[in-house]
Amino acid sequence: MWKETSPFEPDYQSNEKVELEQCKDAGNAKRGAHVxxxxxxxxxxxxxxxFIEKYDISNLQGYNKEIIEEFGSHTLSQETTVEIQRNMVVHFEPEDQYKNNNATLYGIHHEELIEAFLNVLGHINPEDVTEADKEHLNDEINKINRLEIYVDTDAKKKWIESGMNHREKAKRQARFDVVKQQVATMFETDRSLEWSLEILGRVSPLFSQRQ
Known part of the structure; x- marks a missing residue:
């Protein structure tokens, strides 16, 4: 079964689970809040x-685990990854009464974007993907980037303001802008509609062999 062989994480998390996961830092000042x-x-x-789990793709004849699952990796640089995971983190004191309001917003749009991707991938044959599904996916991606859903604005403000002086604050703003642009590019270009169609281009022939 897929769950026995997959290197991926366990079952997909519901909106509530995602929201809870993203709120963990909010209640623990020692861990901090991520920008x-x-x-x-x-x-x-x-x-x-x-997608692989839903259509049992790993059990199709000719399935190449390494090739297909390589599509799942993010396209951010190691430096940007470290910035997100470790460097762009702030610590709120109890008196700050910090609440990760971004968690709820992210949880909603996170689920909507996943559904939009699965609508496209569910066609299996890339030529069968409707223009409506393509447009809907692009709209969801644009919304994610336009609203900066993946940014905790309170954490961002505190992180930038934590600079010792105006010059340091400007540097932090510039660092934020670089990471934000790379994340936006990943969603808009590197892991976008074309990404999902490329996956279907790899997977669709496997279904033909089964017939």
Whole structure:
């Protein structure tokens, strides 16, 4: 079965589970709050996992685990990954009464974007993907980037303001802008509609062999 062989994480998390996961840092000042939601590093990994699991693709004749699952990796640089995971983190004191309001918003749009990807991938044959499904996916991606859903604005503000002086704050803003642009590019270009169609291009022939 897929669950026995998959290197991916366990079952897809519901909206509530995602929201809870993203709120953990909010209640623990020692761990801190991340400026960028860490989920962006594994989002497409989860989409691919759900697709493979739903259609039992790993059991199709000719399935190449390494080739297909390579599509699940994020496209961010190691430096950007470290910025997201470790560097762009702030610690709120209890008196700050910090609440990760971004967690709820991210949880909603996270699920909507996954559904949009699965609508496209569910056609199996890339030529069968409707224009409506393509447009819907692009709209969801644009919304994610336009609203910066993956950014905790309170954590961002505190992280930038933590700079010792104006010059340091400007440097932090520039670092934020670089990471934000790379994340936006990943969603808009590197792991976008074309990404899902490329996956179907690899997977569709496997279904033909089964017939």
């Amino acid at each position: 960028f939601n860490n989920n962006v590093l594994k989002f497409h990994h989860k989409v691919l996992e759900m």
